[in-house]
């Protein structure tokens with residue numbers, strides 16, 4: 001099954017840096033993803049980055065490159081309508097899978113996802129890069145809907161990566177060319193913040209440079225399972241900047257290379 005993205009949504013993506021698309025992921029695919037998520041929670045792959053919240057309530061399960069460990073994620077990333085949706089939005093002829101990532105906030109996990117933008121964490125240069133974030137559950141303001149600073153992908157600003165757990169500065173090399181993250185919450189009025197609530201099967205699509213964050217899951221009963229798949233387009237090339245997530249690098253690549261390889265497979269080409 002294919003999914004045709006309206007031109008108005010494509011325009012809104014390029015203008016605002018983030019959109020919501022409704023009814024994109026079928027119940028069958030949601031079932032595949034739901035099973036793969038439970039398998040990953042039982043036996044996480046090597047890039048697990050979850051944590052127990054400071055107040056002892058809830059649990060955050062984060063993990064990346066899960067498609068390399070679980071057949072359901074692999075099929076979804078490569079064979080579902082997602083790569084073609086990415087191509088329609090980015091434009092161009094080629095789509096590579098950069099990687100995928102889980103963001104599971106169990107009921108009562110009050111930890112927010114800090115404001116950040118993604119591309120500083122990623123070993124690639126280029127404008128054509130986006131995330132499709134799939135809602136497995138109803139995702140509301142109370143349960144941790146994502147928020148985006150409208151148009152921030154056009155700032156072309158690279159903010160220093162931080163970990164999402166307790167010790168923000170740990171784990172990432174400092175890049176002197178990156179800026180310190182701005183404190184959006186300290187002055188929310190100054191920024192044009194947009195957010196969308198999602199039903200299961202709806203998705204966010206947002207650019208790699210869009211500043212975004214999310215609240216905790218304050219529901220005591222409902223999970224907030226988000227599954228993010230990152231795709232690149234024609235203009236993407238490999239780049240080993242300082243501060244990039246070490247788990248996303250590839251030792252066989254040098255700066256300027258096309259991404260195509262087993263780790264970043266070419267999924268579509270026309």
Ligand SMILES: O=C(O)CCC(=O)C(=O)O
Pocket residue numbers: 103113118131133144212213214226228
């Ligand atoms: O789901 C979340 O809480 C954060 C998602 C996110 O930051 C991302 O997909 O880049």
